[in-house]
Structures are given as structure tokens and as C-alpha cells.
Amino acid sequence: VTDAEADPEVVEAYLNAGGDVNYSLVLGNAALTLLMLACSSGNLAVARTLLRRGAAADRRASNGNSALRMALTVEPMPKIDGRVVRIQPQQRVAIVRELIEYGAASGDDLGRVLSEAEQRRKRAKVKATMKLESEIVELLVHANRDKSLLFQAVHAGDGAIVDKYLDSSHWPVDAPRGEDGMSLLMLAGSSGHAHLVEALLGRGAAVDLKDKRGRSALMLAASSETADALLKARAQIDLADGDGRTSLMLAAQQGHADVVDTLLAAGATFALRDANGLTAPQLAKQAGHSRVVDAFKSHIARALQRSTPADAT
DSSP: OOSTTOOHHHHHHHHHTTOOTTOEEEETTEEEEHHHHHHHHTOHHHHHHHHHTTOOTTOBOTTSOBHHHHHTOOSOEEOTTSOEEOOOHHHHHHHHHHHHHTTOOOHHHHHHHHHHHHHHHHHOOSHHHHHHHHHHHHHHHHHOTTOHHHHHHHHHTOHHHHHHHHHHSOOOTTOOOSTTOOOHHHHHHHTTOHHHHHHHHHTTOOTTOOOTTSOOHHHHOOSHHHHHHHHHTTOOTTOBOTTSOBHHHHHHHHTOHHHHHHHHHTTOOTTOOOTTSOOHHHHHHHHTOHHHHHHHHHHHHHHHHHHSOTTOO
């Protein structure tokens, strides 16, 4: 199975004689299954035979490798006899397609190989290579049917993969992640990725949509840049969540001084009270965020100065 020209009938004979389809062979520092070895050598016929006979498509080696990752490895792989093999481009695509069909693309492994494929696509200098890596990214994107990796990509700030998902899968831009009801825009805001906030707003994301706790993207904004992008999209600045807390209150409570400054400059009302009767300055003081408390003091001082007549004594 480590030979790209190996005959699948030999594998069939081995299996018919009672051989273990998931047999592992120690090679280097890891125990690799027959399927992993077939994928690393680019032998589609043998890989297909093993999968058809029940080989575990999603098994991991002790070093974390999987059949999918080994099929996608660009660097030459060592063979048992010490020689190396480099998988031909179209063989890689065919093997990836076969593995996906048998359920190899799942969980963290898919996220890792998708990220690696996207990085190779970005680094590609030859159009044919770029096209190949794009094809692999498309295959991996479509394999993730629950779109969990779309939300992972948003959290990581990977705009290229987010674009791939939204362009090819027709995933609604405001569809919630799951039970928490968090949208892509909310996650982008809470992760501090202003470029994704702007991109998602450009795709029509609802700026004031709320999650199950009644929080909007602005309430979850983790940086002044994300808050500013949301405010430019006319997010309601004094909107309150299920606990009566506004974006300003939440930013103050969490110690996001730069977000507090941005919200105050945009006209957020600092005197509003939450369900427990606390204001944003009180929440900041209660949480021990002295820098945020000072920001409120400075804001109040400037407001008083502006309201005092110039000729007052």
C-alpha cells in the first residue's frame, strides 16, 4: 500500500484471507493504518478498496495525522524502503473526494486541513496549483454540512474561508450557530475582527439581531474597531439585552476601555440602569476596572464643561 502502483487485488486477497482492514504499521514515529499509507502514496485504487471494505476513514495516528491530512500533504512522504513519494495533483483531489464520501471530513481534523489547504492556495504562484488548491478547499467546505467550521473561521478571522462558505454553500448570513442563537456578525464582533464585521454587513447581515440572551453584535463588540464598524452601520447604541444592559454597560463591566470610549463618543447614554438598578459607571467600578471608571469621569467632566456658559464664574 505504500507503492503508488500497488495492485488493489493484492489488498483484496489479504482482506479475504482475514487480514485486518485497519491494521497499523509503525513507520517513523507513528503507527499508520493501511488507509493512511495508501493515501500518502497517492494510490486511489487501493484507498478505494480499503474504504469499501470498511477501513476507518477518520482514524488518527499517534502523531495526529489522518488519512485526509496525509492525502493533502504536499511534501514527499517516506516509504517503507526509504524512498519518498509525492502525490500527483489530480490524485490528491480524487483521494480527498473519496475520503469525504466515506466520512473522513469531520471535526477538528477538517478544520485543520481546510486551513492548511487555504494557506497553500494563498502561497501558490502557479495558476494550475492555485486552481487545484481552490478545488480542494471547495470540497472541504461542502463536506462540513453543519457549517461548524464557518463559525470557527469567523472566530479565527479567516475571511477567505468565510467567503468560500458564503459564496458556495448558500448559508444564510444571519443563520444562528446553534442553541445560543449567535450569528456570524455577533461572533465576528465578539472576536474583534472588524474586517469580517464590515464584510458580513456588506453581505446584508442584520446589525441589531439578538442572540438567545438578547445581545446584539454591538453588545458583544470586543474592540473599538468592531464597535465603530457596527455604529457606522447604524446599530442601536442604547439597545438593551434580557438583563436590561446596554452595549455601554457590558463593555464597562468587561473592562473594554476602548469600546467604552467609542460608545461614549457616539452618544451612548451612561445614566441608564440595568435590571438591578446599576449604571455603566457603577458596573465598571464594581468589576474593578479603574481605567474604565476614569474614562467615565473624564467624559462627565467634558460634558459639564460643555454645558457651562463660557462667561460663567
